[in-house]
Amino acid sequence: MTYIAKPRVFHPSLEKNELGLTRRDYEGVMSTLCAGCGHDSVTAALIEAAWELAIPTHRAAKMSGIGCSSKTTAYFMSESHGFNSVHGRMPSVASGANAANRDLVYIGVSGDGDSLSIGLGQLCHAVRRNLNLLYIIENNGVYGLTKGQFSASADMGSKSKRGVPNEQPPIDPALLGLSIGATFVARGFSGDKDQLVPIIKAGIRHPGLALVDVISPCVTFNDHVGSTKSYAYTREHFREAVEAAFVAPKDFVPPADEITADIGSAEVRDVRMHDGSVIRFRQVEGDYDATDRDAVYGYLRERQNAGEVPTGLLYVDPESRDLHDVLGTVDRPLWDLPFEELCPGSEALDALMENYR
């Protein structure tokens, strides 16, 4: 770990966002992860995305469980709320927080150990409920904190640092999410922020659970030859299915203009979300349709069987309705309700009970 504090000195031409904040205002404490950890790049991508979206730092809540990945939340937006919870239980705590205060931006950071083993049930039900949460899985295929045992996302045949191959099939978070009704599924790579930052921005603004699987190499235990989650392997097998950009409502540019303005010939398709924001897809694979769940599922199976790592904002449901919307809960956060409304007293309770007699 690093003992040098990151100096509070900036590039004089550092840009400010519409809140007057620089990227440096979205930083957290110095990372204690291994030097070169992919998770630190995910942190940098989160900082960039939050800065670009101009999220007021006190209006966000960072949720995590246990593991190397779950330390990430300490390393960005130090002025935000945060809850570093129990192993695998981040979705439960996030559900409670979100139920009580629906106004905050919820950023959950978990890992393949936290979410695909001990917390797999939690993950699945958070996805089903479509909790309004950015759910990042920093996926490195190993338990780094306990010295590199295979995790549930390790690929068949991927070799441990000792050279022993994994012989159990992996749980793929993207395929899992698609099969249980996720409304936003993406996969990125910590080594490619150009792709990851727009995905995170779209995920933060997505009304529902945005499941983002990020291949984030463990530089200490899983970055060797034979590993399928190393920097080199991921770069060699990286395949971009579709390119996405989040367009805030006020920035919306009709696609026709952009096509003429752009030199590339790739087709652009806008998917308009509930809240008026737009996700702009630029086709990389000819007829890829990021709103067709079954086709996306088939595509992922096909490419993964061919040994590739398909990436991008793979699937989005424009009709997504989050948990509050489905349950018809009160519009305001609970702290904002007068006590009498929040707790109407025993007479109101009696009247309610009377309904069920």
Next chain:
Amino acid sequence: MEPTNVGNPDYYHKVVDCQWACPAHTNVPGYIRLIAQERYDDAYMLNWESNVFPGILGRTCDRPCEPACRRVRVEEKPVAICRLKRVAADLRGDVTPRFPDIPKQKNGKKIACVGAGPASLTVARDLMPLGYEVTIFEKNDRPGGLMWTNIPQFRLPPEVLWEEIDYILDMGVDIRYNAPVESMKWLLEQDFDAVFVGSGAPRGKELRLPGRYDTDHIYIGIDWLESVAFGHVNSIEENVLVIGVGNTAMDCCRTSKRIGGTNVKVMARKSKPYFKASPWELEDAEEELVDIVENHSPTEFVVEDGVLRGMNFDIVEWHENDEGRLVSTKLDETFFPAEAVILAIGQETAFPWIEDDAGIEFNKWREAVVDRTTFMSTREGVFFGGDAAWGPENIIWAAEHGHQAAISIHAYCRGEDLRKRPPEHMNLVSAKMGLHEWSYSNDYEYAHRRKMRHVRLEERLQSIETEVEEGFDIEQTLTEVERCLNCDIQTHFTGSLCIECDACIDICPLSCLTITHNGAEAELRTRLTAPAENEEQDIYVSEALPQTSRVMVKDEDLCIHCGLCAERCPTAAWDMRTFDLLKPYAGQDAEHPYSGMGIEEMSPGGFVSVTP
């Protein structure tokens, strides 16, 4: 862009802005670290090696290093480099045992130096250890040249001056006082193998205006300062006008304030941004209640019956014309009363003692034609340096001229090619001490430049001998050494080790780093993490990286050498390495790079010596 060749010592040298800006290339961050370790003798010797007069320069240097200081690019003010040099000199012990041995067996070559100023003294210091017999001819009864005659004692105490000059004279230099050289031809007939002319620029410029020769109360600044230094002049009238606004003018007005001038005005033709004096010398003069009057162009000395009454001036304003040249417009006229006027409007070389047929060519301004590389005149074996070569400069330039001339003289005496200069080398040693330990203090903290304390005004104006500056105390010293960003601890990149994890880019506090596709420099500069707009600063470009064939680009401009890139690099592709410029002096050649003035290795571990 082609990958940057960091094997060329110039690349890393340029990153050390202060050292690059110093004419003598003094290892500034090196000596500042030694001061931080309380190794004052070592700090002094590291200075002495390159600039020869640390105690003198610590008080009087024109400080080309300070405007170049990297700190200016992240904060308002540079490190007080010059003041720290004085700290090293003030706190040193007896360093004489560390001076080079002077061989008893001489090499049989005899060198004559004209004038005992800093240039000649440097030539002597560089050549004496090689076995040369050096003779210095000095017209005055003591050495130092302009360091003695023109720098007032309240800025440079004589004991500081004599001590550092004696270090050189005690090497066995044959110095002849009261021995002005009156004929170059005579000198050439003597038994010398080479002649070095270090006679300075001793002629003050004249101001030929009406009334100039109608009174004896108009003085030439440098001559007047010399008379004060020798005690021939010890008073001046109450109302004094100093014409000119360079550093000599500052010395004249401040000296006047101490020997009788109560109302002293410095009259400048131009406005403040165009003043030639160093900003700190202007500040010191103003602190001593000297009026600095701008935009006044002198027109006439007003003399009545042989008595100086004052001067007439045009009040002017300046603007740039279409050709970008500054031109003035007269607004009004005015009169300033004065009983004495000091002219400090520049000085020039003068060689009345060099005969036209001595084989030394002069240009139309009567300046000797001197080769910029070899320092040799058009007559073989006659070398020039210091102010005598190309007109007035500063002491630090004279020292560097002396080094270069000594290299040439050594080559000349051995019949070698003067144009084949001994190359610079460098050492590059990893500063890594342990997993997270570095051999330098890399914490960046915002800290204001410490201000030099001055003797109280009433007290200092009493005597010309009271040194104004008190030197840094321990708190000031500790703060200033920590302000140094250690630019010589270089960020050294090995592309073949890079796995492109982005850790360095994410951590860099100044957004200096980018991994991107290569391109032409101008275009590449625009698409970095932060655009590299300062074109005086290089950008580093690596070879193609192994995984994606992109390149690592570093903008050297704002790097504060905190070492976080190396700290967060999993493969040690980034490393912090101490750069030590091995600057050649006379007697060192390509096969024998310089070994240092007895300073212990500053960084442990093996070292990599890279030749261009």
